[in-house]
Amino acid sequence: MEQVRILLADDHNILRDGMRLLLERQPGFTVVGEAADGRETIELAAEHAPDVVVMDIAMPNLNGIEATRRIVDKHPGIGVVILSMHYDESYVLRSLKAGARGYLLKDALKAELIAAIRAVAEGRSFFSPKISRVLQEDYVEALGRKGGDDTYELLTDREREILQLIAEGKTNKEVASALNVSLYTVDTHRTHILQKLNLHSVPELILYAVRKGIIS
Amino acid sequence: MRQRPGLILVLGFGGLLLLMAVAEIASLLLLNTLRQSDAQLQARFLVRNRTLEQIRSNIYLSGTYVRDSLLAPEPSGAKAQLASVEGLRRDTEAAIDSYARSIDSQEAAPFRALRAEIDAYWKVLDRTFAWSAEERNKYRYAFLYQELMPRRTTMLQIADRIEALNEESLKRGDERLGAVFERLQLGLVAMITITLLGGAALAGLTIFHILRLEGEARRRLEESVQAQASLQELSAKLVRAQEEERRRVSRELHDEVGQAFSAVLMESENLLDLEPAREVRPHLEAIRGLAEKGMNEIRNMALLLRPSxxxxxxxxxxxxxxxxxxxxxxxxxxxxxxxxxxxxxxxxxxxxxxxxxxxxxxxxxxxxxxxxxxxxxxxxxxxxxxxxxxxxxxxxxxxxxxxxxxxxxxxxxxxxxxxxxxxxxxxxxxxxxxxxxxxxxxxxxxxxxxxxx
The missing domain is CATH 3.30.565.10 (Histidine kinase-like ATPase, C-terminal domain)
Structure with a gap:
C-alpha cells in the first residue's frame, strides 16, 4: 500500500507528539513533518509536498484557515483536514472556502481522524459525525422554524447524484467520467444546482450537503 | 450665610418702599394743610377787609346823615336822619365786635384807638340829638367843620391803617405758607435723594449677589458636567476593560485549557492503542470521556464569555x-x-x-x-x-x-x-x-x- 504522507500543524507540542504517535502506529501513514505556526506550515508543505495536512485553526503567525488557503492555492493536490475545537458553521464554511476538504473536532476519536485522513488523501470530503449532526440539526430546525419549502425537493435525481459527487470532493472531470457524461453537462448541472439551492460556491454546496446529511 | 442675602434684600426693599410710602403720605398731608391754610388766610383777609370797609362806610354815612339832619330845615326830617344814624351805629358796633374777635397783636393798638374814636364820635353825635332848633342853628356849622369832619377824617385814617395792617397780616401769612412750602420742597428733595441712593445701593447689592449666585451656579454646573464626563469616561474604560478581559479569558480557555484537554484525549487514545490490561481500559475510557466533556464545557464557556x-x-x-x-x-x-x-x-x-x-x-x-x-x-x-x-x-x-x-x-x-x-x-x-x-x-x-x- 502506498504511504499517506502527513504534515501536522499545531502550536501545541504535546498535541502534535500525541498525534504523531497515534498516526505512525497506523500502517500506511507517515508523518513527514510538524509545524508550530501558519508560516512554517506553508514552508513545510512546499518542502515535503505531503498528501494531507492536519491543521489547527488557532496558530500564531497566520492562522490555519489562511494557511490552508495559501497551500491549496499553490498545491491543489494537497488535502487539508482542519482539526479544531469550533463546531460553529462559520468556521466550517470558512475552512471549506479556504480549500479544506475535511473538518474534524478535536474531541474526535482515533477512528475518525484516520478515516478523515484516508478520505482526504483519496480526494474525498470528510466531516466529524458530530459536526454533521450539529449542522444537520441546525438546518432541520431552521427549516422547521421558517416553515419554507425544502429547496432539495426542487432538484432532479440526476442533479442530486451530481450534488453528492461534488460534495464528496470529486472534480467536474471525475464526476463526468463516473456518470459517463460530458464535462459540459456536469458544468450545466452544477450551475442549475447552485441556482435552485440559492448557493454561490462549491464550499457552500458541501456545507449544504453536510447539513442535509447527503455526505458526512 | 445662605439666608442672609435674601433677608437683606427683603429688609432693604421693604424699608425703601416703606420710606417712599411714608414720605409721599406726609407730603400729601402737608400739601393739603397748606392749601387749607392758604384758603383760610385769604378768607380771613377778605372778611376783615369787608368788615373794615363796612365800618368806614358806616362812619362816612353817619357823618353825612348827621350833616343832613343838622342842615335839615324841618325837625321831622332831622328825626328821620337821626334814626338812620342810630341804625348805622348798631351796625358799626356789631362790625367792630366781629373784627375784634380776629384781631392781630399789631392791630391791637390802632384798633383800640379806632374804638375809642368811634365811641367818642357817637358820644359827640349824641350831643347833637339833644339840641334844640336854636342850638342847632347856632352851632351846626361850627360842629360840622370843627368837630364832625376832623373826627371822621381821623377815624377813616385809623381804619386805613388797620386795613394796611390787615394786608400786612395777609402778606405775613403768605410768607409763612411760602416758608412751609419751601420746607416741604426741601423735604421732598431729600426724600427723593435718599430713595434714589437707597435704591441704587440696593440694586448694586442685588446685582452683586445675583452675579455671585450665578457664578456659583455656573461653577457647580461645570463641576457636575466634568464629574459626569469623568464618570462616563470611567465607565467606558470599565466596559472596555471588561470586554478585553473577557476576550483574553475566552481565548485562554479555548486555546490553552481546551488544547490541554485535547492532548489528554489524544494521549488516552494512544494508551488505548497499546492494548492495555483489561482492568486499565475502563479507566482510560473514563479519562477520555472526562477530557471530552471538559473540552465541551470549556468551549461553551469561552463562547459565552465572548464568541471567537x-x-x-x-x-x-x-x-x-x-x-x-x-x-x-x-x-x-x-x-x-x-x-x-x-x-x-x-x-x-x-x-x-x-x-x-x-x-x-x-x-x-x-x-x-x-x-x-x-x-x-x-x-x-x-x-x-x-x-x-x-x-x-x-x-x-x-x-x-x-x-x-x-x-x-x-x-x-x-x-x-x-x-x-x-x-x-x-x-x-x-x-x-x-x-x-x-x-x-x-x-x-x-x-x-x-x-x-
Missing amino acids: MLDDFGLVPALDWQARETAKRTGMRVEVSSEVADELPEEHKTCIYRVVQEALNNCARHAQATTVQVAVQSQTGQILLSVQDDGSGFDQARIRGLGLLGMEERVRHLGGTFEIDSRPGRGTLLQVKLPLAAWNGDRRNGTSPHPAG
Whole structure:
C-alpha cells in the first residue's frame, strides 16, 4: 500500500507528539513533518509536498484557515483536514472556502481522524459525525422554524447524484467520467444546482450537503 | 450665610418702599394743610377787609346823615336822619365786635384807638340829638367843620391803617405758607435723594449677589458636567476593560485549557492503542470521556464569555451564531439581516454584538416573543441597528431594567443614540445609531487576525 504522507500543524507540542504517535502506529501513514505556526506550515508543505495536512485553526503567525488557503492555492493536490475545537458553521464554511476538504473536532476519536485522513488523501470530503449532526440539526430546525419549502425537493435525481459527487470532493472531470457524461453537462448541472439551492460556491454546496446529511 | 442675602434684600426693599410710602403720605398731608391754610388766610383777609370797609362806610354815612339832619330845615326830617344814624351805629358796633374777635397783636393798638374814636364820635353825635332848633342853628356849622369832619377824617385814617395792617397780616401769612412750602420742597428733595441712593445701593447689592449666585451656579454646573464626563469616561474604560478581559479569558480557555484537554484525549487514545490490561481500559475510557466533556464545557464557556467568531470573522458571523444559539435554546425564530460592508472598528463591533445579545435575552426571558428580527446596516458615516420582536412589550415609563441601561451606556460611549419603542402588547422595537467617522482608525488595534482553534 502506498504511504499517506502527513504534515501536522499545531502550536501545541504535546498535541502534535500525541498525534504523531497515534498516526505512525497506523500502517500506511507517515508523518513527514510538524509545524508550530501558519508560516512554517506553508514552508513545510512546499518542502515535503505531503498528501494531507492536519491543521489547527488557532496558530500564531497566520492562522490555519489562511494557511490552508495559501497551500491549496499553490498545491491543489494537497488535502487539508482542519482539526479544531469550533463546531460553529462559520468556521466550517470558512475552512471549506479556504480549500479544506475535511473538518474534524478535536474531541474526535482515533477512528475518525484516520478515516478523515484516508478520505482526504483519496480526494474525498470528510466531516466529524458530530459536526454533521450539529449542522444537520441546525438546518432541520431552521427549516422547521421558517416553515419554507425544502429547496432539495426542487432538484432532479440526476442533479442530486451530481450534488453528492461534488460534495464528496470529486472534480467536474471525475464526476463526468463516473456518470459517463460530458464535462459540459456536469458544468450545466452544477450551475442549475447552485441556482435552485440559492448557493454561490462549491464550499457552500458541501456545507449544504453536510447539513442535509447527503455526505458526512 | 445662605439666608442672609435674601433677608437683606427683603429688609432693604421693604424699608425703601416703606420710606417712599411714608414720605409721599406726609407730603400729601402737608400739601393739603397748606392749601387749607392758604384758603383760610385769604378768607380771613377778605372778611376783615369787608368788615373794615363796612365800618368806614358806616362812619362816612353817619357823618353825612348827621350833616343832613343838622342842615335839615324841618325837625321831622332831622328825626328821620337821626334814626338812620342810630341804625348805622348798631351796625358799626356789631362790625367792630366781629373784627375784634380776629384781631392781630399789631392791630391791637390802632384798633383800640379806632374804638375809642368811634365811641367818642357817637358820644359827640349824641350831643347833637339833644339840641334844640336854636342850638342847632347856632352851632351846626361850627360842629360840622370843627368837630364832625376832623373826627371822621381821623377815624377813616385809623381804619386805613388797620386795613394796611390787615394786608400786612395777609402778606405775613403768605410768607409763612411760602416758608412751609419751601420746607416741604426741601423735604421732598431729600426724600427723593435718599430713595434714589437707597435704591441704587440696593440694586448694586442685588446685582452683586445675583452675579455671585450665578457664578456659583455656573461653577457647580461645570463641576457636575466634568464629574459626569469623568464618570462616563470611567465607565467606558470599565466596559472596555471588561470586554478585553473577557476576550483574553475566552481565548485562554479555548486555546490553552481546551488544547490541554485535547492532548489528554489524544494521549488516552494512544494508551488505548497499546492494548492495555483489561482492568486499565475502563479507566482510560473514563479519562477520555472526562477530557471530552471538559473540552465541551470549556468551549461553551469561552463562547459565552465572548464568541471567537467576533474576533476571528467579524460582527455578522457572530450575530448569526448568536441568533442560532438563541433559537436553539429558546425556540424563538431569530432572523439576522446585515448590510455591513467593511469590517467595523473593534468597539462598534463589540457594542452592537452586546446590544443584540442583551436584546435577544430580553426577548426570550421577558417578552415571550416568537419572532425577532435583527437588522444591521452601515450607512454613510454611521451604523444602524434595529431589533424588532413580536413579544408582549412593556411600559417604558415603569420599566427601566432589562439591561437597557447597560446597552444605552455602551451606545452612548460611542456617541450613538439608543431608542426603545415599546408598549404593552405591541412588541418592542430597539433602534441604535452609531456614528462611525470619529472612531474610524484609532481604535481598531484591539483585534488580531488570529482565529481561535
